[in-house]
Amino acid sequence: MRSLMLGAALAAAAASASAQESGGTMVMVTQPEPPNLASYLSTSGPIGQVATKVYEGLVTLGWDFEIQPALAKSWEVSEDGLTVTFNLQDGVTWHDGEAFDSADVQFSIMNVLREVHPRGGATLSIIEAVETPDPLTAVLKLSEPAPYLMVALNGYESPMVAQHVFEGTDIRANETANAPVGTGPFKFVEWQKGQYVRLDKNENYWRDGRPYLDRVVVRFIADASTRTAAMENGELHFAAFGAIPNIDVPRLEEMDSIEVTTKGYEYFAPIMQLQFNVDAKPFDDPAVRRAVATAMDREFVVENIWFGFGKPATGPISSNFAASGIYTADVPSFEVDDRIAAANKMLDDAGYPRGADGVRFSIVHDMTPYGEEWRRFGEYTKQVLAEIGVAAELRYEDVATWLKRVYTDYDYALSSNWLFSMPDPVLGVHRQYHSNQIRPGTVFVNGTKWSSPETDALMDAAKTETDPAARAELYAKFQNIIVEQSPIVFMHELEFTTVYNTKLHNAVSGPLGVYNSFADVWLEQ
Amino acid sequence: MTDLSEAPHGQGAPTTRGRAADFWRRYVRNRSAVAGLVILLTVIAMAALAPLLYPADPFSLAGRPMSPPMTGQFLLGSDTLGRDIAAGMAHGARTSLLIGVVATLVAVGLGVLMGGLAGYYGGWIDDVLMRLTEVFQTIPSFIFAILLVAVLTPSIVNIIIAIAVVSWPALARLVRGEFLSMRNREFVQANVVMGMADWRIILVQILPNCLSPIIVAASLLVATAILIESGLSFLGLGDPNVMSWGFQVGAGRTVLRRAWWIVTFPGLAIMLTVLAINLVGEGLNDALNPRLRERAS
Numbered sequence: 118m119r120s121l122m123l124g125a126a127l128a129a130a131a132a133s134a135s136a137q138e139s140g141g142t143m144v145m146v147t148q149p150e151p152p153n154l155a156s157y158l159s160t161s162g163p164i165g166q167v168a169t170k171v172y173e174g175l176v177t178l179g180w181d182f183e184i185q186p187a188l189a190k191s192w193e194v195s196e197d198g199l200t201v202t203f204n205l206q207d208g209v210t211w212h213d214g215e216a217f218d219s220a221d222v223q224f225s226i227m228n229v230l231r232e233v234h235p236r237g238g239a240t241l242s243i244i245e246a247v248e249t250p251d252p253l254t255a256v257l258k259l260s261e262p263a264p265y266l267m268v269a270l271n272g273y274e275s276p277m278v279a280q281h282v283f284e285g286t287d288i289r290a291n292e293t294a295n296a297p298v299g300t301g302p303f304k305f306v307e308w309q310k311g312q313y314v315r316l317d318k319n320e321n322y323w324r325d326g327r328p329y330l331d332r333v334v335v336r337f338i339a340d341a342s343t344r345t346a347a348m349e350n351g352e353l354h355f356a357a358f359g360a361i362p363n364i365d366v367p368r369l370e371e372m373d374s375i376e377v378t379t380k381g382y383e384y385f386a387p388i389m390q391l392q393f394n395v396d397a398k399p400f401d402d403p404a405v406r407r408a409v410a411t412a413m414d415r416e417f418v419v420e421n422i423w424f425g426f427g428k429p430a431t432g433p434i435s436s437n438f439a440a441s442g443i444y445t446a447d448v449p450s451f452e453v454d455d456r457i458a459a460a461n462k463m464l465d466d467a468g469y470p471r472g473a474d475g476v477r478f479s480i481v482h483d484m485t486p487y488g489e490e491w492r493r494f495g496e497y498t499k500q501v502l503a504e505i506g507v508a509a510e511l512r513y514e515d516v517a518t519w520l521k522r523v524y525t526d527y528d529y530a531l532s533s534n535w536l537f538s539m540p541d542p543v544l545g546v547h548r549q550y551h552s553n554q555i556r557p558g559t560v561f562v563n564g565t566k567w568s569s570p571e572t573d574a575l576m577d578a579a580k581t582e583t584d585p586a587a588r589a590e591l592y593a594k595f596q597n598i599i600v601e602q603s604p605i606v607f608m609h610e611l612e613f614t615t616v617y618n619t620k621l622h623n624a625v626s627g628p629l630g631v632y633n634s635f636a637d638v639w640l641e642q
Numbered sequence: 643m644t645d646l647s648e649a650p651h652g653q654g655a656p657t658t659r660g661r662a663a664d665f666w667r668r669y670v671r672n673r674s675a676v677a678g679l680v681i682l683l684t685v686i687a688m689a690a691l692a693p694l695l696y697p698a699d700p701f702s703l704a705g706r707p708m709s710p711p712m713t714g715q716f717l718l719g720s721d722t723l724g725r726d727i728a729a730g731m732a733h734g735a736r737t738s739l740l741i742g743v744v745a746t747l748v749a750v751g752l753g754v755l756m757g758g759l760a761g762y763y764g765g766w767i768d769d770v771l772m773r774l775t776e777v778f779q780t781i782p783s784f785i786f787a788i789l790l791v792a793v794l795t796p797s798i799v800n801i802i803i804a805i806a807v808v809s810w811p812a813l814a815r816l817v818r819g820e821f822l823s824m825r826n827r828e829f830v831q832a833n834v835v836m837g838m839a840d841w842r843i844i845l846v847q848i849l850p851n852c853l854s855p856i857i858v859a860a861s862l863l864v865a866t867a868i869l870i871e872s873g874l875s876f877l878g879l880g881d882p883n884v885m886s887w888g889f890q891v892g893a894g895r896t897v898l899r900r901a902w903w904i905v906t907f908p909g910l911a912i913m914l915t916v917l918a919i920n921l922v923g924e925g926l927n928d929a930l931n932p933r934l935r936e937r938a939s
Contacts, residue, residue: 362896364896364897368899421707421708421722421723421724422722422723484882488878489878489893489896492878492882492893493722493723493893495882496701496723496882497703497723499701499883500699500701500702500703500723503699503702510883511882511883512795512882513795513796513878513882514795515792
């Protein structure tokens with residue numbers, strides 16, 4: 118996996134050194150075909166892959182999550198953190214010719230994203246009003262400081278939509294859901310269902326000389342081996358988010374015409390985990406949870422089950438946050454020489470002796486019902502537990518039943534799972550640990566029933582702390598407590614691959630990866 | 643065409659030993675049936691000896707993942723997690739045979755009950771039962787089995803239920819046909835005149851006389867049941883706590899290019915076992931089917 122990243126870095130360096138060329142048609146594949154192109158209505162991945170070329174956000178993100186200009190040229194955050202003033206780009210027009218101005222920003226945030234976007238309701242709830250002193254200035258008034266806000270204003274998470282298109286209509290049923298009108302580098306042209314979406318160059322794009330490409334064609338190919346073959350013979354230039362199965366990736370990577378990178382997914386930072394029901398025996402005892410965390414061999418799981426696409430995780434916050442200082446590796450470590458012996462000793466010491474049959478206690482282990490790898494992971498977990506005297510029976514249910522078991526009934530002891538960490542802990546991490554996130558019926562929130570006034574207080578403080586150093590300190594404490602208490606065993610940071618043709622340059626240019634606008638992407642003729 | 647089908651079973655027949663010898667003589671005349679029997683006995687032996695040969699859990703992570711055959715302690719190599727393929731196959735044989743036999747017994751029970759009642763009573767009972775059978779027969783059996791297991795959640799009991807539910811209709815029709823032809827034979831009518839209870843006539847008089855085709859059909863059903871179980875496991879609908887050949891093939895298919903042995907050996911086991919059972923079924927057919935017997939002598 119290291120070599121993959123290094124390769125990507127070298128490719129990126131080489132790309133920026135050579136001269137950009139204009140023109141050409143880029144062909145990418147998106148799997149599966151999106152149901153619509155309304156990224157203001159859904160965070161679904163395939164929708165975002167297409168819609169981010171058409172809709173833009175106020176800002177975009179650099180590799181270390183530094184906020185970079187997009188529709189907003191510049192911005193100021195007031196001393197108290199309660200006012201954010203955006204100065205908008207001059208001369209931006211919608212694809213239908215109307216001018217883009219601050220009223221569109223106001224409408225997008227207050228009437229669209231806060232109302233209908235799945236995450237917008239929570240993320241943007243602290244925005245009390247958007248003031249528009251002039252057409253090129255938008256002022257966000259916040260109810261409390263929100264250090265996570267800026268990062269969420271990117272084109273994938275918070276697309277800016279046209280007021281004149283949506284006003285007075287039912288936003289959820291607007292006719293542009295399948296034919297978006299944005300400000301982005303590419304204009305929507307047509308969508309042949311089951312085949313492709315065609316996006317053509319926006320000749321009036323506000324950035325001079327961009328985009329380089331004349332056209333982006335997004336193809337939909339249902340069969341995995343057909344996608345691999347199309348990539349192999351050069352029919353496709355670009356495939357992201359597992360569109361090419363991991364198992365085929367090493368073979369493609371050896372081809373001279375194909376490049377593979379695991380970068381461009383930092384925005385999501387998914388962590389693979391084993392989660393306990395900390396409310397029920399036997400995992401209400403932190404010593405038992407730590408024993409399980411000790412017994413699991415993270416390297417083995419990454420190498421043999423995920424075919425090397427991942428890296429061992431150390432705690433609740435992804436190492437992608439290292440640059441912003443939020444992540445710390447300085448937490449209790451479960452790495453020991455003889456994992457099984459150490460875990461056995463921990464269980465002996467904690468007062469769980471083995472019975473005559475060598476079993477300390479029996480549990481049922483629920484497996485994430487997402488397919489092969491999760492099955493293998495469950496089988497592996499069962500064997501490891503057997504070695505430390507825990508008899509586990511495996512259970513594999515359909516997604517709806519499993520979600521209900523974990524997030525509504527809490528009728529489980531130990532389940533595998535994976536969640537996106539998102540670009541700020543407030544967005545992706547708090548939901549799993551805050552006691553106010555124990556919300557029966559809401560999925561991918563606090564399913565372990567972990568509840569601690571101490572961690573609640575740390576998260577509440579970090580949510581409004583605007584000083585980066587102080588915030589990092591709060592999160593360092595948080596990570597230490599969570600790892601020490603281990604309501605969740607952090608297995609590994611999941612890696613996805615982007616496979617692209619070497620003729621394509623700047624294909625992955627930031628943590629948003631495939632969700633970038635592709636204005637800078639160019640094709641060697 | 644005298645001893646088995648015309649006279650009531652078990653009365654005034656030749657000695658059991660003589661009949662068995664007769665049966666065996668006819669069976670061995672079919673060479674491929676003997677070969678099938680040898681393979682099947684090997685599989686049975688493998689299943690019986692599995693706990694002795696491989697006392698450890700077949701899921702245990704025994705060594706280096708993806709070891710090729712004949713390396714280290716692995717006779718047939720190891721899979722992606724380092725599980726011993728040979729151990730998995732030995733324990734998988736138990737699963738396959740268990741599911742094959744039990745599911746068949748359940749299906750035969752259901753089939754005989756439905757077919758027997760329909761054939762013996764005829765009339766509206768026949769109509770109702772046969773329409774019901776047809777409803778089941780119109781649904782593609784493997785798809786139906788997938789649906790049942792998915793709804794019932796994968797476990798060994800549910801897999802047996804699913805296989806039995808999709809397998810009984812064919813048997814029911816077979817049994818019904820046999821019963822229809824027996825219903826009006828003299829010995830049955832004699833029993834009716836004697837005032838024998840219906841259930842006794844069905845169980846003691848007619849059923850023993852149509853056992854041959856049932857045995858042949860059931861033996862083939864075992865093969866089908868093993869195939870369905872393998873297919874379900876391959877698709878990830880097997881009991882996750884039980885080792886089976888289909889599971890091994892399914893778990894290894896993603897690495898076919900890199901580790902051919904993971905899918906090959908269990909795949910061969912499925913193929914050979916199913917083939918063997920079919921050959922044995924054919925041999926049984928030769929040995930038990932009266933018409934063929936007549937032609938032969």
